[in-house]
Amino acid sequence: MKKDTKISNVVIKRLPRYRRYLKELQRKGISKISSNEFSRLIGYTASQIRQDLNNFGGFGQQGYGYNVDSLYNEISAILGLDQEYKMVIVGVGNLGQAIANYTYYYKAGFVVHGLFDVNPRLIGIKINDIEVMDYENLVEYVEDNNIDIGIICTTKDNAQEVADKLCFAGVKGIWNFAPIDLEVPDHVAVENVHLSDSLHSLAYHMNRNGESRQ
């Protein structure tokens, strides 16, 4: 892995997609791919694929192409998916519960350790054997258990306060589902899933079709 100059975020956003397609190739038992073949598959230009990968190092071999397995592993490592992350979910409404189940079943490497809510009717119930705890105890729990990621599934009005608590307690990242842009210290990463925004941009494209596509 090379890595000296800052890598652009548009490149990073493409990495999980590369990885998904590589996984699929693995599944099909394909062990080798050229940037040209990969281009036809994934829809980026061969040039872009080579440029993107060379931000991190020379993973290919001239005259041959890229080894699927090792490229998959390299990208996984670049993304930091060779580690395990401890997570808590704050806000155990419909969305929070869905995310709890989703990560429980599908996301190896991202483990939900605690669920938190203010609602007394939720506190004490279990979701996949994880008890919902009182929001009051969030900071203490995050500190004591070295939680890496806080997932915010509260309303937008509570989201910033939750973010403040999570940051204070020492999380390194926040996965934010509340429709608001959070203020956090520089050393905390935030990734937003703004469902409304997504739906609204879908609405735009539905009304502009015929013209062209996203």
Add this chain to the structure above:
Amino acid sequence: MKKDTKISNVVIKRLPRYRRYLKELQRKGISKISSNEFSRLIGYTASQIRQDLNNFGGFGQQGYGYNVDSLYNEISAILGLDQEYKMVIVGVGNLGQAIANYTYYYKAGFVVHGLFDVNPRLIGIKINDIEVMDYENLVEYVEDNNIDIGIICTTKDNAQEVADKLCFAGVKGIWNFAPIDLEVPDHVAVENVHLSDSLHSLAYHMNRNGESRQ
């Protein structure tokens, strides 16, 4: 609304954010804002704000700024949020149910009319008074009820088949939560919510912090 040359997708992706901040200004009773004040609030440059808005028309007034209410309405109209959209959800697992509830409670203008699944234990149950129907009947239902949007909450292995059926039945847009890139006809818009990809890019940024931010 001007609108002749094709507007870049990066601009469209910013519109819901403008709209969110304008809503907030409305809530605070602020009726007027300059691109400079707006810039400080939303974090885009004043120049970019003016450029973005002028893709669609001259919504401001020299020497004054922008009227919050009317700008909010203009952006809503550009996004197509002055209409109602009929939706179905295919796949009523945890995520599907969460989305059903989410849209039910929060998304005026986007109305879920039908829920579909293949699981016999789900067929017949009701979520917010909407019965889960047999996936077999999807195409017929979408055709008969002029459904605009299909929401795909199935596994990735079934997603393309569902998309094919939805397109065949005549939806204008697909909101896709399955971790796969769908192939659809040109006249159908697709908006992806790739939760895995989002989590993976969070992981990347968590390991690179100190350096800078997303």
Add this chain to the structure above:
DNA sequence: TAGATTGTTAATCGATTAACAATC
């Protein structure tokens, strides 16, 4: 070795920012 395909530099394209004349 010859052929293929990468890694990388150079050219192009598009998006953002700066500047300022138009105008409310």
Add this chain to the structure above:
DNA sequence: TAGATTGTTAATCGATTAACAATC
């Protein structure tokens, strides 16, 4: 009117694509 702020053109910056020498 003078001051403020837009709309818009021009300059810059960054990202994508093209080209090709390096090399397996």
